[in-house]
Amino acid sequence: MNRSIIIASLIAVAAVAWIASGSLGNGSGPQPQKEPANLSALSERQSVRVRQIVAEAHERQLVLRGSTEPERAVDLKAETKGIIIELLVEKGNDVAAGDVIARLSPEDRLAQLAEAKALREQRRIEHEANVKLADKGFRAQTQLAGAKAGLEAADAAVKKAEIELENLVISAPFAGRLESRPTELGSYLEIGQMVARIVDLDPLLIVGFANEQDIRQIELGTKGQVRFVGGGRGEAVVSFIAASAESSTRTFRVEMTMPNPDAAVPAGITAEMILPRVSVVAHRISPAILTLADNGKVGVRIVDDQGVVAFREISIIDESRDVMWVTGLPEHATVIVVGQEFVQEGEKVKAIDAETLEPLALGTAQ
Numbered sequence: 001m002n003r004s005i006i007i008a009s010l011i012a013v014a015a016v017a018w019i020a021s022g023s024l025g026n027g028s029g030p031q032p033q034k035e036p037a038n039l040s041a042l043s044e045r046q047s048v049r050v051r052q053i054v055a056e057a058h059e060r061q062l063v064l065r066g067s068t069e070p071e072r073a074v075d076l077k078a079e080t081k082g083i084i085i086e087l088l089v090e091k092g093n094d095v096a097a098g099d100v101i102a103r104l105s106p107e108d109r110l111a112q113l114a115e116a117k118a119l120r121e122q123r124r125i126e127h128e129a130n131v132k133l134a135d136k137g138f139r140a141q142t143q144l145a146g147a148k149a150g151l152e153a154a155d156a157a158v159k160k161a162e163i164e165l166e167n168l169v170i171s172a173p174f175a176g177r178l179e180s181r182p183t184e185l186g187s188y189l190e191i192g193q194m195v196a197r198i199v200d201l202d203p204l205l206i207v208g209f210a211n212e213q214d215i216r217q218i219e220l221g222t223k224g225q226v227r228f229v230g231g232g233r234g235e236a237v238v239s240f241i242a243a244s245a246e247s248s249t250r251t252f253r254v255e256m257t258m259p260n261p262d263a264a265v266p267a268g269i270t271a272e273m274i275l276p277r278v279s280v281v282a283h284r285i286s287p288a289i290l291t292l293a294d295n296g297k298v299g300v301r302i303v304d305d306q307g308v309v310a311f312r313e314i315s316i317i318d319e320s321r322d323v324m325w326v327t328g329l330p331e332h333a334t335v336i337v338v339g340q341e342f343v344q345e346g347e348k349v350k351a352i353d354a355e356t357l358e359p360l361a362l363g364t365a366q
Contacts (some may be wrong), residue, residue: 029221033354037073046347048339050303055331058282060215060318062275064254068210068228070267071257072174072200076101076187080167089196091181094263095172104168104189113161120154127151174242176200201231204260206236208273209251213315213327215241216321217278226258229270234258236273246339280316280332282325289337290314290324300326301340302333305362309347334362 005318081102081341089101130147133139162320165274172178181196222238236258237306245252256273289300291311314328329335336343337354351360 009231024145025080025295033261036195045307045350046339046343047350048303048309048336048343050334050351051138051337051354052332052334052360052361053283053285053329054333055281055329057279058284059279060275060317060325062210063215064208064210064214064273064275066254066271066273067208068265068267068269068271069203069205069207070199071203071205072176073179073197076172076195078104078167078170078193078195079192080104080164081190081245082168082188084183084185084187084189087181087183087185089178089181091178094177095175095198097106097172097174100169101156101172102170103172105164106168108329109161109164109168113158113165116154116157116161118153120158123147123151124158135295139260143257155241157262170195172198173345174198189206194301201265202260202262203257204265204267205239206256206258206271206273208254208256209249210254211244211251211315213280213317214244215252215254217280217360218275222275224256224258224276225274227264227272227274232265234260234265238275245259273309280317280325280327282327283329283333285326285335286337287319287324289340290334293341299328301343301345301352302329303349303362304334305337307348307351307362309345311345334360 005156008294015154021296023253049083084102086103088103089095089099095101107237109227127147127150128146130139134141134144176198178201179197183193183195218241220238220241222234224235224238228234238254239257240253240255242253254273285300291301293311294315295301297313299311302310302312304310312329312333316324316326316327320323334351336349339349344351351362353360354359
């Protein structure tokens with residue numbers, strides 16, 4: 001027999017034997033079973049690292065940010081019509097109380113005053129004559145009353161004419177600085193038109209706004225410091241505390257008064273009002289654990305004693321580079337320090353102590 005045929009036959013027999021052995025092996029022995037999928041892992045709670053913190057007393061300086069304002073400011077307006085014939089103070093100059101700022105043309109007002117005085121004199125003579133006749137029984141009481149009314153009307157007309165002449169002179173009501181003067185020589189003024197603005201910068205007001213927590217710590221008469229942006233400090237006293245909050249910000253207006261000779265500090269610059277140290281009960285946290293709620297409010301996520309996540313809005317009352325003191329948390333709080341961005345409010349989680357890395361026994365958190 002040909003050698004190649006023999007070799008091919010042997011290979012075919014070996015292949016059949018190998019296939020047969022595999023089929024028999026699959027059919028005769030027990031089939032290996034696959035382990036069922038472990039679905040418990042899908043139901044495990046999300047793990048977060050937490051730290052239990054307790055509120056404690058914290059002393060801090062109360063710092064309110066605000067700006068300077070004049071202690072007084074007034075817009076001088078014309079009280080009568082007329083043409084400006086004199087302007088005696090330039091913009092930016094200081095004025096004393098009573099200094100004349102401008103004069104208006106009297107026009108025919110002097111003649112009107114003279115006419116009113118002449119009429120008053122006539123009414124006075126008529127009234128005296130009526131009194132004498134009434135005493136003798138030759139004038140009725142109604143005629144006497146009419147003569148008296150005419151005299152009083154004439155007297156009022158004189159006073160009105162005198163006031164018109166006084167209104168021609170526009171004077172400073174208090175000492176200060178002429179901040180603006182939108183009128184010029186020869187301008188015609190209507191009643192109520194602005195002539196000049198005067199501000200009083202000594203003393204100077206420093207105005208800031210305190211939140212609902214801080215307002216309870218401030219008292220009238222408290223002495224403090226004022227620090228101005230760009231340099232400079234001064235001593236001031238709390239002179240006003242608003243009794244109601246601003247509706248838009250829920251903050252309270254606070255004013256401090258500071259001596260400002262020669263108006264050295266202008267109005268409108270940014271300042272910090274620094275009040276003495278106060279003790280506040282607050283929590284000490286790391287800024288790294290802060291997060292945002294869906295409505296954009298800043299706070300932290302905590303875990304309650306049932307292992308449920310809750311969001312608490314906080315107010316920052318003091319801070320440094322690595323530490324922040326906040327209010328708004330329960331006295332005892334379990335705050336999430338790692339994983340707060342991966343859980344949601346109302347979700348049950350597995351709390352792991354951030355120090356020991358062991359599951360935490362809850363029951364003290366709110």
